[in-house]
Amino acid sequence: MAARFSILDLGKVLFRPGAVFAALAAESPPVTRVFFGFALWVGLLPPVFACIGTLNFGWRLGVEPVFLPRDTVFAISAAYFVALLFGFLSSAVVARWMAVTYDASQSLGRCFALMTIVGAPLAVGSVIHLYPHVFINVLVLVPALIWSMYLLYRGLPIVLRTGPNRGMLMASALIAYLLVAAVSLLGVTVALWGSGLGPRIGT
Amino acid sequence: MGTASYQDRIVTAFTACAMFWAVLGMLAGVYVAAELVWPTINFGQPALSFGRVRTLHTTLVLFGFGVSALIGTAFYSVQRTSHVRLFAPGLAWFVFYAWQLAIVLGGCSILAGWNSGKEYAELEWPFDLAIAVAWVAFAIVFFGTIARRRMESIYISNWFYGALIIVVAMLHIVNSLAMPATLGKSYSLFAGAQDAVVQWWYGHNAVGFLLTGGFLGMLYYFLPKHAEQPIWSYRLSIVSFWAFVYTYIWAGPHHLHYHAIPEWVQSLGMVMSLILLAPSWATMVNGIMTVSAASQKLRTDPALKFIVLSLAFYGLATFEGPMLAIKSVNVFSHFTEWTIGHVHSGALGWNALITFGTFYFLVPRLAGVPLYSARLANVHFWLALAGVMLYVLAMWGAGVSQGVLWLSLDELGEVRFSFNDVMAAMKPYYLLRFVAGLVFLVGAMLMAVNLARTFAGRRTIEVAPPGSRVGAGGRT
Numbered sequence: 001m002a003a004r005f006s007i008l009d010l011g012k013v014l015f016r017p018g019a020v021f022a023a024l025a026a027e028s029p030p031v032t033r034v035f036f037g038f039a040l041w042v043g044l045l046p047p048v049f050a051c052i053g054t055l056n057f058g059w060r061l062g063v064e065p066v067f068l069p070r071d072t073v074f075a076i077s078a079a080y081f082v083a084l085l086f087g088f089l090s091s092a093v094v095a096r097w098m099a100v101t102y103d104a105s106q107s108l109g110r111c112f113a114l115m116t117i118v119g120a121p122l123a124v125g126s127v128i129h130l131y132p133h134v135f136i137n138v139l140v141l142v143p144a145l146i147w148s149m150y151l152l153y154r155g156l157p158i159v160l161r162t163g164p165n166r167g168m169l170m171a172s173a174l175i176a177y178l179l180v181a182a183v184s185l186l187g188v189t190v191a192l193w194g195s196g197l198g199p200r201i202g203t
Numbered sequence: 204m205g206t207a208s209y210q211d212r213i214v215t216a217f218t219a220c221a222m223f224w225a226v227l228g229m230l231a232g233v234y235v236a237a238e239l240v241w242p243t244i245n246f247g248q249p250a251l252s253f254g255r256v257r258t259l260h261t262t263l264v265l266f267g268f269g270v271s272a273l274i275g276t277a278f279y280s281v282q283r284t285s286h287v288r289l290f291a292p293g294l295a296w297f298v299f300y301a302w303q304l305a306i307v308l309g310g311c312s313i314l315a316g317w318n319s320g321k322e323y324a325e326l327e328w329p330f331d332l333a334i335a336v337a338w339v340a341f342a343i344v345f346f347g348t349i350a351r352r353r354m355e356s357i358y359i360s361n362w363f364y365g366a367l368i369i370v371v372a373m374l375h376i377v378n379s380l381a382m383p384a385t386l387g388k389s390y391s392l393f394a395g396a397q398d399a400v401v402q403w404w405y406g407h408n409a410v411g412f413l414l415t416g417g418f419l420g421m422l423y424y425f426l427p428k429h430a431e432q433p434i435w436s437y438r439l440s441i442v443s444f445w446a447f448v449y450t451y452i453w454a455g456p457h458h459l460h461y462h463a464i465p466e467w468v469q470s471l472g473m474v475m476s477l478i479l480l481a482p483s484w485a486t487m488v489n490g491i492m493t494v495s496a497a498s499q500k501l502r503t504d505p506a507l508k509f510i511v512l513s514l515a516f517y518g519l520a521t522f523e524g525p526m527l528a529i530k531s532v533n534v535f536s537h538f539t540e541w542t543i544g545h546v547h548s549g550a551l552g553w554n555a556l557i558t559f560g561t562f563y564f565l566v567p568r569l570a571g572v573p574l575y576s577a578r579l580a581n582v583h584f585w586l587a588l589a590g591v592m593l594y595v596l597a598m599w600g601a602g603v604s605q606g607v608l609w610l611s612l613d614e615l616g617e618v619r620f621s622f623n624d625v626m627a628a629m630k631p632y633y634l635l636r637f638v639a640g641l642v643f644l645v646g647a648m649l650m651a652v653n654l655a656r657t658f659a660g661r662r663t664i665e666v667a668p669p670g671s672r673v674g675a676g677g678r679t
Binding site: 135146163169175183184187 | 487491492494495498499500501508511512514515516518519522523526527529531532534535536541589592593596597599600603604606607608611620624625627628629630631632635
């Protein structure tokens with residue numbers, strides 16, 4: 001199963017993750033297969049949904065909707081995709097780097113697969129971007145995030161073949177990295193915005 | 204000296220009071236969070252107004268919960284790392300009663316409307332004097348114990364606790380310099396922009412040396428004890444201590460970006476805040492590497508999970524802080540709920556969780572019996588994680604929305620959305636924050652019950668300094 005780990009396995013990843021974890025533990029998939037067969041397509045979902053939602057409904061921040069020029073929406077969606085891609089690749093590489101400390105498998109293919117699985121609930125949950133009301137997005141994405149964290153804590157020790165205790169520690173260390181990555185994305189976004197590289201609202 | 208057991212009754216007293224203030228302070232926080240959603244629940248009573256209860260919340264959690272936990276753990280660890288009993292135990296009990304009395308009466312004075320107008324230093328001058336006296340007494344007991352130590356070196360946790368004592372004394376005394384007008388009202392000796400600079404020199408370094416330095420002292424003693432492993436790199440801990448002490452004291456002006464203070468002062472505050480990331484993360488790496496060598500303990504020890512998670516949030520908060528200090532980020536984030544989210548990722552995620560982990564370790568040892576319920580502690584762990592994550596995410600959503608709305612201009616270049624519009628848009632996030640706070644509070648209440656039940660079945664435990672004659676006692 002692991003050798004043909006692809007987007008077609010999305011249902012299994014979400015609803016029968018145990019079987020996927022076991023298959024990945026038994027056999028490390030090739031990095032290219034994971035990336036081009038699964039991660040890339042999952043990563044495309046949030047920007048595509050966000051792009052469609054913003055064009056049709058505008059950003060809903062609790063007051064009147066904010067519509068952006070078409071080119072701006074495309075540019076922001078592309079930047080969103082690049083940021084997600086960077087987050088995915090860096091998380092997989094960081095996981096492999098941490099694997100030395102926690103005596104886990106250093107297979108890059110397994111690290112790629114694990115981060116794909118962890119990101120899957122959030123990517124599917126991003127369907128809510130079709131209606132970009134910020135609070136409704138928070139309400140939907142928080143349970144998706146909890147599901148992602150559950151998959152990380154449960155899956156890491158199995159996929160990367162380390163003990164449950166070391167796995168718990170490594171998952172917590174990865175959470176720290178992911179939290180920092182998330183807040184960095186916020187910071188970089190508003191810094192670019194502040195320096196005039198963002199969309200201009202209302203002018 | 205060295206002929207009797209360590210003085211742990213005072214540690215128990217501080218621990219019990221810290222838990223009491225934690226529950227009460229968080230309850231006040233949840234109440235003011237509810238007021239932001241349903242403003243009428245203050246019932247028109249001034250004592251229940253947001254301005255007073257919010258101040259009560261910060262005072263109780265910072266000085267009631269946080270400082271009681273710090274003094275208690277400092278008294279516990281300084282005896283064991285110095286191999287002597289506390290110096291001047293009578294004075295130590297004076298510190299205990301004076302501090303708790305100041306919190307009780309100070310809390311009442313805040314509800315009555317006494318307020319100096321300085322954030323995190325709202326207590327009026329009679330309390331400032333009492334706090335200064337109690338703090339100096341704390342310093343005498345702590346440094347007196349170190350002076351009588353039977354170890355050549357001073358262990359790293361004591362450096363951090365020592366820095367906490369010295370710097371907080373300096374900050375408190377300078378920032379509280381005021382001219383009393385009546386018993387309940389005084390006026391700061393500083394005025395205008397100078398007052399603002401002094402206030403945030405105090406405010407930021409209270410965060411630095413109390414909420415960071417003091418709790419790092421707790422971490423450096425209790426994590427290795429808990430993990431039964433030496434610190435991963437003792438040298439790194441020393442280097443990070445001095446880098447931390449030197450850098451932190453300059454960072455305060457980042458609270459005053461784009462205010463009426465010299466621009467070079469703002470830029471200096473920003474640069475020093477960015478440099479601060481290095482010593483902060485050195486400590487995080489040291490902690491994570493120490494605990495990674497003790498993974499087998501996680502199976503039997505729920506408390507270690509709290510410490511592991513606290514390190515993750517310590518990493519987040521100490522990264523987010525320097526990032527928010529960058530002027531081009533701060534122009535967006537300042538005055539938004541993002542700042543509140545940042546403070547709580549540190550206060551709940553780091554300070555509260557490291558203290559919870561420490562208390563789950565400490566109380567069974569003080570009581571001489573196992574923890575009443577490891578299962579309850581595990582439930583508390585997941586409630587705490589859910590609460591803090593929900594809080595941070597709600598405030599990120601709220602803060603970014605506020606920033607976008609406030610910076611939106613209309614066709615004439617005027618502010619597009621009124622204050623009322625933006626406040627109304629925040630209501631759902633405030634509701635989410637209320638739920639998050641409630642979840643975290645329920646976890647803390649479960650912990651209080653768990654620790655109380657543990658202590659109810661206590662045995663008398665007396666641990667003597669090495670080389671002395673008195674050992675463990677029997678059941679009471």
